[in-house]
Amino acid sequence: MAPRATRIVMPATAKSGEIVRVRCLIQHPMVAGSTGPTGDGTSTTARNIIHTLTVSYAGADVFRADYQPGIAANPYTAFAFRAGASGDVVFTWSEDNGAVTTATRRLNVTP
């Protein structure tokens, strides 16, 4: 199907200086990788997890998470940042196999 489904819950507006709480999910099997017999006759299953989530806000990085193979499928991440100027919040999830999923939310900041 289409790109990986994501779900981002955060306010669309905030007052300047306010703490903005962000919660996000992405659909991903988080294959930890293993050795041993596999269905297709090969001996290893390659690791394919989302290894990094970076979030930028109004052009500057505000959050970064490095995931490990022990993280469950469809990982959930919550974080917060302080509202400054109005701008785009850009989420970038990077996978081991090179695939990248991005999503953008607009945050309008009032004084």
Next chain:
Amino acid sequence: MGLAANSAAAACIAVAIAAVFAVETLATEPPSHLNRSLKSATQFLSPELAAEQADDARNRGLLWVEQGATLWHAPADPGGTPDGASCRTCHQEAEATMRGVAARMPVFDVSRGRVLNLEGRINVCRTEKQRNDAWAYESPQLLAMTAYLSFQSRGMPKSATRDWPDTASGSGAPSGPAQNILDRGRTLWNERQGQFNLSCAQCHDDNVGRKLRGDTISSAVPTGYPAYRLEWDGLGSLHRRLRACQLGVRAVQFEHGSEEYLALEVYLAWRATGQLIEAPAIRR
């Protein structure tokens, strides 16, 4: 005399009110004594998992709801009427038009003479209106669409068999061919099967709340499906869950969408009348 007449009239009115009330009560109350004690499997979840299910920001089943929303607006392949119509072309906003639809499923389709569950109903639209291929059971598309549509009925009471076209007198019990299917489902429910020689009822009626290995036996209330099951690391249909139970008792599994599972789904829906839709639920 006048007093007596008044009393009689009052009594008549009281009886009439009682009669009306009785019908009302019948229509809203679960169809058998069993159902009043039915518990959704949510009540057997740990507080942490129950909280995750209740939180739309954390419930991972909502990822499929998001996908379903995208599909709802996506044009189908050409060939349908109107050509390349999306779901939205005909049905507008799902939040309004699809509210309550999943709660009424499965339905008995008189013109086709068969049961349609939510998956089957979606595929009727896919094949007959959009003139596209049916979505396979457990395909990402069908899971996404069933999750999206079930989500629109969240919090509504399950009322499947009440709206069956040949339902008699609104008492919640179908008649005719629909009754036969319900009976078939009840038979399957009570029939021993597999190497363990167990019926559904022996666990899910007789031993609800007790432990089976590390898990708690549920009342088999289907209102959380399609559900995000931790064992699957993803969303799955009710029929996939039924297959897991049949595997558990070492029985021959029926196929997804088979006549047997549809009958069982009808029985489960009838049994769970009045239970609130929780899909997509979190299940272990």
